[in-house]
Amino acid sequence: MSSKIPVIDFSLFTDGDAAGRRAVAKSITAAFAAHGFVRLINHPVSSSTVSQAFRQSKLFFDLPISSKSRAPNPPDSKVNRGFSYPSPEKVSNLAATANGSNGVNGADESSKEPAQRVPDAKETYDIGSEHNAEQPNVWPPPNLVPGFRGFMTGFYWTLAGFSRELLRALALGINLEEDHFLEFYSAQDNQLRLLHYPEIEAAKLEEGRAVRVAAHRDWSAFTILFQDDCGGFEIESPTEPGKFVPVEPIEDSCLVNIGDLMARWSNDTLMSTSHRVGIPPLLQNRCAGDKRTTQSRHSIGYFVSPMPDTVIKCLPTCYDAEHPAKYAPVTQREYNVSKASMQC
Numbered sequence: 001m002s003s004k005i006p007v008i009d010f011s012l013f014t015d016g017d018a019a020g021r022r023a024v025a026k027s028i029t030a031a032f033a034a035h036g037f038v039r040l041i042n043h044p045v046s047s048s049t050v051s052q053a054f055r056q057s058k059l060f061f062d063l064p065i066s067s068k069s070r071a072p073n074p075p076d077s078k079v080n081r082g083f084s085y086p087s088p089e090k091v092s093n094l095a096a097t098a099n100g101s102n103g104v105n106g107a108d109e110s111s112k113e114p115a116q117r118v119p120d121a122k123e124t125y126d127i128g129s130e131h132n133a134e135q136p137n138v139w140p141p142p143n144l145v146p147g148f149r150g151f152m153t154g155f156y157w158t159l160a161g162f163s164r165e166l167l168r169a170l171a172l173g174i175n176l177e178e179d180h181f182l183e184f185y186s187a188q189d190n191q192l193r194l195l196h197y198p199e200i201e202a203a204k205l206e207e208g209r210a211v212r213v214a215a216h217r218d219w220s221a222f223t224i225l226f227q228d229d230c231g232g233f234e235i236e237s238p239t240e241p242g243k244f245v246p247v248e249p250i251e252d253s254c255l256v257n258i259g260d261l262m263a264r265w266s267n268d269t270l271m272s273t274s275h276r277v278g279i280p281p282l283l284q285n286r287c288a289g290d291k292r293t294t295q296s297r298h299s300i301g302y303f304v305s306p307m308p309d310t311v312i313k314c315l316p317t318c319y320d321a322e323h324p325a326k327y328a329p330v331t332q333r334e335y336n337v338s339k340a341s342m343q344c
């Protein structure tokens, strides 16, 4: 059984009249309320831009480790930029992230799965705004992947534009003024993450000796996710907790999912759903000698956050006498610190 995440034509929002925009916005927030995810087609990021992002990402990850490590994620620091990779010695609890304090996602505290310590099976490269002084970017030397820095910097802002449209849709969908979220949003605090899951022996994933990404919920307000056609992405069933259902890749689409911050802000009107990357469908595995090996996989996540001083206080349309506010107000900065401390 595969997931029933609704597929929505986003051009009906970007190009629609007021009534049309409201109707699309309502269908998007209905999908978030029921599934925590929506799949968008005809979104504003052109397929050639997305293809170029995957090409650049692949050029980077195809480099030898010694070259990629010239743009290292600074060790033992709060900066989450640059390259992180799996090492044979490195294990993480539930292996949810390469860098647990990255402020974008984390192990699923509510997961029904037993805690496990297994090797990470992914490598990541994190990029932020060039103007974010607290999180300076870490770039590879320009000759390693020509055009990488220029392209990725532009891509970050292309996705920022898309995220603004999504914030408008979210606001309309939950009966707020269309620009409600924009006063809390500079797009300087987002994180663009390139992910590469190297080829791996299928048995390692099947027997739980490795995971690609273990079950987790994102910390962000929401995440825009582009994936290649490999497969393996799964979300927790909204109706059968603990059961994960595959999400089939669809060409030229992206997924958008609500993170814990927006779930909290909306009093759980919008749902943050646990998801993971596991073994792709068996047909897509291939034989390598006598060992079945899953193909390598690439994806790109864009984690959207409001400005650090934003007070995440129950949105005015998300509570009433019967549904009182469940969570105390907290700033985005405090929220991130508390999420990061749960990773330790």
Ligand SMILES: O=C(O)CCC(=O)C(=O)O
Pocket (backbone or CB within 6 Å): 105, 193, 195, 213, 218, 225, 227, 233, 275, 276, 277, 298, 299, 300, 301
């Ligand atoms: O690689 C994917 O498709 C999903 C990655 C993910 O969920 C994350 O990085 O938070």
Ligand SMILES: [Fe+2]
Pocket (backbone or CB within 6 Å): 105, 216, 217, 218, 275
């Ligand atoms: Fe995630």
